Amino acid sequence: MPFTFLNPMMLFAAFGAAVPLILHLINMRKTKRVLFSNLQFLEEAQVNRSRSIGLRRLLLLLLRMLAIILLALAAAAPRLPGLSDNTSGKYSLLVLLDSSASMQTVEEGGTRFSYACTTAADICRTLPNDSEIQVLTIGTTANEYFSGWVTAGESSADAILQLTPTDGSANLPAAFKQCRKWIDQAENHPVDILLVSDMQFSLSDSTVLKEAVRELDIRTLNAITIKSEPADGAVLSVGLPLRAVVPDQPVTITATVSPSVKGQKYRLELDGSLKAQAVATVAPGVAQQLAFPITAPEAGNYKGIITSDSDRLRIDDSRPFVLDVCKTINLLLIHGQDYGTAGRGGWRYLETALGGDLFNVTALPSDKVAAGDIATADLVALVDPDPLGRQILTELEKVTTRGGSLLLLLGDTNRLSYYQNTLLKTLGQECELVPVARSEQGRENLTVNNYGPVFTDLPEAALEVLEASIWRRYIDVKNSDAIFEMEFGSGSPAMLSWNRNSGQIILLPFNLANAENDIEANAMFPVLMQRIAATLAVGNSADSIRNAGEIVTFPLAEIAGSASVLLEPIVNDKPMISMPVNLRWQNGVGILDAGIIDQAGFCWFVAGSDTLGVVPVTVPSTESRNSLLSKAEFQKLATDAGFERVSTLSVSETGFISGLSGREMAPWILLLCVITLLFEGYLARRA
Amino acid sequence: MSQSILTPDQVAKLGNLDVIARLVVEGFLVGLHRSPYHGFSVEFAEYRQYIPGEPATNIDWRVFGKSDRYYTKIYAEETNLRATILVDASSSMSFKSDENSTSKIEYARLLAASLTYLLLKQNDAVGLELFSDKQLASVPARAVRKQLFQVLKELDYIPEPKSTTSIGPVLHKVAEKLPRRGLIILLSDLMDDPDEIMSGLKHFRYRGHEVVIFHLLNPQEIEFDYRGEARFEDLETGNAMKIDPTHLRTSYREKFEQWRTRLREECRGLKIDFVDMTVDAPFDRALMAYLRKRARMR
Numbered sequence: 001m002p003f004t005f006l007n008p009m010m011l012f013a014a015f016g017a018a019v020p021l022i023l024h025l026i027n028m029r030k031t032k033r034v035l036f037s038n039l040q041f042l043e044e045a046q047v048n049r050s051r052s053i054g055l056r057r058l059l060l061l062l063l064r065m066l067a068i069i070l071l072a073l074a075a076a077a078p079r080l081p082g083l084s085d086n087t088s089g090k091y092s093l094l095v096l097l098d099s100s101a102s103m104q105t106v107e108e109g110g111t112r113f114s115y116a117c118t119t120a121a122d123i124c125r126t127l128p129n130d131s132e133i134q135v136l137t138i139g140t141t142a143n144e145y146f147s148g149w150v151t152a153g154e155s156s157a158d159a160i161l162q163l164t165p166t167d168g169s170a171n172l173p174a175a176f177k178q179c180r181k182w183i184d185q186a187e188n189h190p191v192d193i194l195l196v197s198d199m200q201f202s203l204s205d206s207t208v209l210k211e212a213v214r215e216l217d218i219r220t221l222n223a224i225t226i227k228s229e230p231a232d233g234a235v236l237s238v239g240l241p242l243r244a245v246v247p248d249q250p251v252t253i254t255a256t257v258s259p260s261v262k263g264q265k266y267r268l269e270l271d272g273s274l275k276a277q278a279v280a281t282v283a284p285g286v287a288q289q290l291a292f293p294i295t296a297p298e299a300g301n302y303k304g305i306i307t308s309d310s311d312r313l314r315i316d317d318s319r320p321f322v323l324d325v326c327k328t329i330n331l332l333l334i335h336g337q338d339y340g341t342a343g344r345g346g347w348r349y350l351e352t353a354l355g356g357d358l359f360n361v362t363a364l365p366s367d368k369v370a371a372g373d374i375a376t377a378d379l380v381a382l383v384d385p386d387p388l389g390r391q392i393l394t395e396l397e398k399v400t401t402r403g404g405s406l407l408l409l410l411g412d413t414n415r416l417s418y419y420q421n422t423l424l425k426t427l428g429q430e431c432e433l434v435p436v437a438r439s440e441q442g443r444e445n446l447t448v449n450n451y452g453p454v455f456t457d458l459p460e461a462a463l464e465v466l467e468a469s470i471w472r473r474y475i476d477v478k479n480s481d482a483i484f485e486m487e488f489g490s491g492s493p494a495m496l497s498w499n500r501n502s503g504q505i506i507l508l509p510f511n512l513a514n515a516e517n518d519i520e521a522n523a524m525f526p527v528l529m530q531r532i533a534a535t536l537a538v539g540n541s542a543d544s545i546r547n548a549g550e551i552v553t554f555p556l557a558e559i560a561g562s563a564s565v566l567l568e569p570i571v572n573d574k575p576m577i578s579m580p581v582n583l584r585w586q587n588g589v590g591i592l593d594a595g596i597i598d599q600a601g602f603c604w605f606v607a608g609s610d611t612l613g614v615v616p617v618t619v620p621s622t623e624s625r626n627s628l629l630s631k632a633e634f635q636k637l638a639t640d641a642g643f644e645r646v647s648t649l650s651v652s653e654t655g656f657i658s659g660l661s662g663r664e665m666a667p668w669i670l671l672l673c674v675i676t677l678l679f680e681g682y683l684a685r686r687a
Numbered sequence: 688m689s690q691s692i693l694t695p696d697q698v699a700k701l702g703n704l705d706v707i708a709r710l711v712v713e714g715f716l717v718g719l720h721r722s723p724y725h726g727f728s729v730e731f732a733e734y735r736q737y738i739p740g741e742p743a744t745n746i747d748w749r750v751f752g753k754s755d756r757y758y759t760k761i762y763a764e765e766t767n768l769r770a771t772i773l774v775d776a777s778s779s780m781s782f783k784s785d786e787n788s789t790s791k792i793e794y795a796r797l798l799a800a801s802l803t804y805l806l807l808k809q810n811d812a813v814g815l816e817l818f819s820d821k822q823l824a825s826v827p828a829r830a831v832r833k834q835l836f837q838v839l840k841e842l843d844y845i846p847e848p849k850s851t852t853s854i855g856p857v858l859h860k861v862a863e864k865l866p867r868r869g870l871i872i873l874l875s876d877l878m879d880d881p882d883e884i885m886s887g888l889k890h891f892r893y894r895g896h897e898v899v900i901f902h903l904l905n906p907q908e909i910e911f912d913y914r915g916e917a918r919f920e921d922l923e924t925g926n927a928m929k930i931d932p933t934h935l936r937t938s939y940r941e942k943f944e945q946w947r948t949r950l951r952e953e954c955r956g957l958k959i960d961f962v963d964m965t966v967d968a969p970f971d972r973a974l975m976a977y978l979r980k981r982a983r984m985r
Contacts, residue, residue, distance in 0.1 A: 031929055032917045037782035037791075037908055038878045039921040039928060041942040042935060057931070 006077035013072035020064040056683060063680040070673035078665040084192045084220065091131040092149060092186035094179060095120050097163065098197030099137040100170035101548065101600075101623035103226070105198070105313040112226040113165040116196045119224055121160040123194070123656055127152035134182050135160060138197070139598050140168035140549020140620075142175035149186060166598035167315055167570075168549020169620040172201050176212035183216060194656070195223040199629040202622050209641030219644040224656065225631055232285040233260025233311035234624030235319035238304075238545065239289075242453035243534035245325050246358055249296045253304070255319065256289050258624065260311040268292040270302040270323060299327035301614060303602055305570070316624040318570045320602055320616035321545055329537040332377035333363040336386040336412065346512020347383035349519050350409065353526035354533055371395040375557075379537045381407040384511055387418050393426045394588060400427070400503030401589040402555040403544075405536035411511020413474055424507075428500040431480035433509065436473055436492075443470040443518060444489040452485060452497070453535045454506075454528075466524040475509045482507070495532075501587065502555065506532055547620040552597045554605040554613045556583070556590035562607065565594040569601040570618075581605065707797055708804035708839070711970050734758040768811040768981070769828045769869030772799045772838075773861060775854065775903075776845050777819040778923040779878040784907035787966050791903045794966040795874040796842045798901065801970050802872060802977060803838045809981070812869075815841055816861050820853035828869065854879045858887025868895035872977065876903050877950055878923070885953050898959040899980050901973055902950065906965045911939045 005011065036042070084091060097120055103113035110118075124133050133152040135145035145163060150156045183191045193216075203209070212218070239254035257266055259280035268276040276292035292306070302325065307318035331354060335347035351361050364373060366386040374380055374395040388396075399406060406427065410419045413435040420433040446469055448455055455463070476492045485506070486495035496507045512519055519525055546552050552565070567577040582593040592605050592612070600619045605612040629637070631648040638646040649656060737746055737757030745759040780792035799815065806813040807830065814828030815838045824841045826834075854875060861871075871891050877884055877900070891898050907913070913932035920927040932939075947963070954961040962976045 027916065032915065034913065034917045034919050035782065035922050036919045037779040037876060037905070037922055039919060039924070039926055041939050041946065042919060042928060042930060044938075044942045056934075 006079070008076055010072055010075035010077075013075060014069045016072065017065040017068040019068065020061055024061050060680060060683055063676055063683070067673050067676045067680065070669050070676060074666045074669040074673060078669070080663040080665060084190075086188060086190055086192060090129075090188045091127055091152075092188040092191045093123070093127060093131065093133045093152065094182055094186070094191050094193050095123070095133065095135045095160075096142075096172075096175050096179075096193065096195045096197070097135050097137050097145075097160075098170050098195070098200075098226075099139045099163065099165045100200065101165070101167045101315050101619045102170075102198055102200040102313065103165050104167075104315050107226070107312075111165070112198045113163075115226050116198075116224075117161050117163050120194075120196055121157035124152045124157040124160055125154060132187055134186075135163070136175055136178050136182070137163060137166075138170045138172060138175040139166035140171050140174075140547070141596060142171060142178040144178065144182065149182070166549060167600040167617075167619045167623075168547065168598045169622050170197065170201055171549075172203065173208045173211065176208065176216065179212070179216050179218075183218075190218065190220075193218060193221060195221065196226070197223065198226040199223075199631075199634050200623065201629060203629065203637055206637045206641035209638050209643065213642040220647075221638050221643045221645075222647045222649075222656070223631075223634060223638075224649045225634070229628075232258055232624075233264065233308065234258050234313070234316040234619075234621070235266065235306050235308065236287060236316075236621040236624055238306055238319050238321045238618075240321055240323065242456055242538065243531065244329055244358065244537040245296045245323070247296055247298050247325055247327065251294060251296050253292045253294065253306075253321075253323070254289055255292065255306045256287055256621075257306075257308070258285060258287050259308075260284050264308055266290055266292075266306055266308045268294065269305045269307065270294075270297065272303075296323075296325045299325050301325075303614060303616075313624070315571060315600055316619040316621075318600075319618050320570055320600070322602075322614050322616050324538070326378070326537070328360045329358055329533065330376065330378045331359050331361045331533060331537075332369075332373055332380045333361055333383060334366055334369050334380065334385050334388075335363060335383045336366055336415070344384065344412070344511075344513075346411075346519070347409075349512045349525070350381065350383055350529055353529040356530070358530070359533060366392075374399060379405060379407065379533060381409070381533070382423075383409045384412040384415065385423070386415070387422070393423070397426060397501075397587050398589045400500040400505065401587040401591075402557070403502035405504045405506070406500075407532060407536055408505065408507045409512060410507065410509055411474055411513070416475065427505055429480065429482060429496075429498060429505070429507070431482070432478040434476040434478055436476050441472065441474060443472050445469065446471060446494050447487045447489065448485070449487055450483055450485045452483070453538075454485065454495075454531050458531070462524065462527065466528065469522050469524055470518050471510060471522075472513070472518060474511060477507075477509050504536060506536060508532075545616045545618055546597065546603075548600050548617050549596060549598050549620070550617075552594045552603050552615050552617060554592045554594075554603075554615060556592055556612070563592050563612065564606060565592075565597075566604040566606055567597060567599060567601050567617075568604060569599055571600075574599070574601075708800040708835075711797070711801040712804045712808060712974065734760060768806075768809075769814070769865075769867065770802075770806050770811055771814040771816055771828055771861070771865060771869060771871055772802055773816045773818065773858075773871060773873045773875070774799050774842070774845075775819070775873075775875030775877075776817050776823055777853075777878070779876055780903070781847075782876075782905055782908070782922055783966070784905050786907060787905055789966045791876055791905060791966055792845060794964075795901075795903055796845060798903075798964075798970055798973050799874055800839055800842055801974065803835055805974055805977065807832070807835050811981075813838060814865075816857075817841060817845060818854075818857040818861075820857075822857060822860060825864075828865075853883075855883025855887045858884070859890050862887065862890040862894050862896070865894070865896070869897075870980070871896045871898045873898065873900045874903060875900070876908075881946070881949055881953070884950070885957070888954070888957055888959055892957050892959070897980065898954075898957070899962065899977060900954060900959060901962050901964045901976070902947070903964050903966065906967055909940075909943065909965070911936050911943070 097116055099113065103116060104111050107115065120135065127133065131152045132149040133156055134149050136142050137145055179193065236256040236258055241251045245251050253268060255266065257280050259282065261284055264280045266278050266280065267274055275294045278290035278292055280288050280290060282288040302323040304321045304323045305318055310317045333347055333351060336344060338345040347363060351363050354361050366388055369392055371391050380396065380399055396406060416433040416435060424431060446467055448463060448467060471488065471494065473488050473492060477496060480493065480496060482496035482498040484493045485497050488494050493509060498505055563581050563583065565579045565581050567579060579594060584591050584593055594603055597603055597617050600617050603615040603617055635646045635648050734747065734750065735758065737759050741759060747758050747760050750758045774795050776792055780795065781790050783790040803813045810830055812828040812830035813834055815826040816822065817824040823846065826837050826841055854877065888898060911932060916929065916931040918927055918929045951961050960976065960980050962973065964973060
């Protein structure tokens with residue numbers, strides 16, 4: 001490590017080391033003459049001693065030279081470079097305090113977060129006078145704790161101790177982005193950045209840090225690590241039914257868990273009552289998917305939770321979800337007029353296919369559809385519709401905005417232009433619908449491309465039957481960026497899906513003309529349609545579980561009174577929090593926006609005494625099982641990113657403040673000099 | 688003792704050897720509080736009142752018969768002692784140090800002169816043998832008054848020592864030459880092969896001589912208290928070596944002491960009186976040692 005010198009000129013004094021050397025050489029030349037009576041005894045004595053004497057004299061000379069060099073070195077006031085590049089003695093310290101969920105892990109004597117706060121507060125107290133401090137908490141977003149730079153000292157230290165952790169993950173890139181602003185506003189430059197964290201980041205490479213180096217123009221990164229043992233036990237994710245569930249239907253809810261002990265029990269509770277249990281059989285720290293088979297209860301929204309005994313990080317030992325059991329799915333089937341064109345009237349096959357307990361199909365011709373019909377339907381299917389009015393198109397757009405889904409069966413080659421340029425464009429799909437030349441029309445097999453929710457759990461035999469089905473292709477979809485769920489044998493898409501706003505849309509580009517009896521005779525047609533409809537009816541509700549730290553919204557079905565959010569924390573001993581919500585409009589749909597929720601639990605959207613809906617918020621799974629970066633790993637990442645100096649201290653290590661300004665080496669060198677002189681004195685006396 | 692007031696250094700500066708010898712010896716004798724003239728001889732000297740504790744054999748009963756008092760007879764001493772003083776005049780004897788400017792040879796000269804004076808005063812016959820690697824001068828032992836001047840003359844003209852010591856052969860020669868048993872007083876630093884020295888001394892003993900050795904050394908030779916690196920040159924051989932004496936002091940002292948002890952032990956074995964003398968020591972010590980030896984020889 002290179003030294004810096006306060007008085008570098010004093011280094012010239014090191015040439016003084018030549019003095020003993022010169023004296024030594026002079027003494028070697030000027031030896032006095034002694035006449036002695038008899039050299040016999042001297043010769044005998046000399047035999048044993050001459051070699052060691054020579055060495056000792058050389059050692060003495062070296063020690064004297066060393067002493068002078070050390071003295072000159074001490075006078076030059078060397079110092080080891082400090083953690084700070086700032087040499088003014090007044091610091092602007094930007095503390096990046098990890099407030100992610102993993103920081104709630106209980107260690108000996110407190111949580112990691114409490115350690116982090118205490119450390120940051122201690123540093124704040126001991127910063128030199130006129131230094132300033134700002135704290136950025138790193139959750140899913142990075143938030144400044146003080147409104148601006150504050151003077152470091154007792155009061156700001158006390159304020160730091162009031163910080164609370166979040167249940168979100170640590171977004172280091174966001175924190176570094178925020179740093180720019182505060183570096184610009186700092187009084188003392190260069191600003192010192194101190195990261196206080198348990199190093200549980202999902203940093204696979206040094207890209208984020210590289211960005212920071214480039215953007216912030218900082219060369220030194222100081223980090224204080226809290227602990228190094230991850231808390232393993234956690235419910236990592238919940239797998240909800242992919243398709244709509246009706247009462248009494250046997251369903252399986254899955255959960256991926258990582259037990260903290262072998263044989264750990266996990267419970268599934270719906271609205272607070274135990275519904276199923278499962279036992280993890282894997283070793284601690286290994287992920288395992290557990291299945292909780294239950295019978296769907298009465299129709300309604302159920303507050304579900306998969307939970308287990310808490311370990312050191314209890315916040316991730318319970319994972320919330322909402323189970324939606326619907327009595328029946330109100331499906332609005334909008335179809336074109338029957339006027340004899342091929343495929344017209346085929347909607348009836350769909351109506352028939354969806355018959356049963358689950359669906360309540362209402363079929364309306366395009367010109368009879370009212371906006372209200374669409375708003376009240378759980379799922380809207382359009383089968384070769386005639387051109388629709390603007391209001392209806394807007395209403396369809398609203399369906400997706402509210403998180404609803406649409407099923408499109410477009411196969412009328414006479415309407416391709418309308419479908420392509422109006423309907424699909426409105427629904428966010430820019431593609432070309434090309435009629436297949438009569439010569440190329442033929443009956444083709446199907447291939448399932450994407451085993452998404454529609455096809456999941458489909459028995460192998462059923463899948464084989466489906467793929468052996470013969471369908472007639474009339475339309476080719478080109479230049480689409482949608483997911484090709486199913487293809488014809490020729491490679492043209494037979495089923496496409498894409499997301500629009502919060503909803504999902506599935507397009508089947510064929511008509512339901514029963515040419516050569518291929519639909520009526522196809523055993524898989526009803527199954528496929530029911531699956532598609534049931535999947536779409538659930539929509540993206542499986543994805544409705546939000547991670548803590550994300551923005552939580554809820555689409556408003558109808559104008560409600562003054563709405564708010566009640567946050568019911570997943571950890572029982574935390575109080576319920578009531579928060580205001582903002583109402584904003586998107587595509588004509590009111591969206592209740594609760595903003596960023598950084599605590600795990602259930603977000604109840606309420607208006608007066610009415611409950612509008614509930615959104616589960618969970619701890620991001622990255623907070624549970626990601627291995628902690630070791631000091632060395634973090635140091636390597638930071639060094640690779642371009643930080644010239646990276647210091648990683650443990651929380652138990654003190655001396656961050658004293659380390660900021662570097663270390664005076666003169667006292668140590670003087671001590672060494674004294675030791676050298678003492679040794680020299682000892683040797684000289686012995687001699 | 689009054690002599691102690693004068694150090695050998697001061698005595699040496701007095702110059703005239705005769706005067707010095709006289710001064711040394713007379714001063715020494717005054718200090719003894721006892722007359723050396725009253726020895727135990729056949730020639731009557733005087734009566735002295737008997738002191739209880741004295742041997743009753745010395746009481747003159749005739750006088751007792753006459754005076755009813757106890758008197759002892761005091762006789763003037765009659766001697767038949769032949770003493771030969773052997774003075775080593777080799778180069779090593781010319782060694783002197785900054786602290787003691789009297790060289791060993793100078794000290795030996797003064798001591799020899801003083802001993803001669805004392806011996807002659809005791810009516811003993813004194814001779815002198817001066818040697819280095821060979822005999823340099825020889826004065827046969829006689830008890831006449833003018834013998835003093837003969838001896839002092841030789842001592843006055845000791846040549847500048849330029850030779851090595853070779854005590855052994857010289858001792859043999861002298862032993863052969865001396866006709867009858869007597870006292871041999873050797874003044875030397877004995878810087879020679881100890882075996883050869885002992886061989887020579889044995890020869891004396893074999894011939895029935897009593898031997899007293901005054902082993903003359905400069906204190907610096909014993910202490911070796913030099914400071915700083917120096918080039919040491921051997922006075923006898925001319926060999927030189929550059930050393931830092933501080934480093935060698937302990938080892939040197941060890942070797943030197945071993946050598947002295949060996950000489951001392953072997954002399955004791957031959958029943959030779961071995962007297963350690965340093966050039967800063969008062970002459971009394973040597974004279975007293977001689978007198979003791981003389982008394983034992985009676």
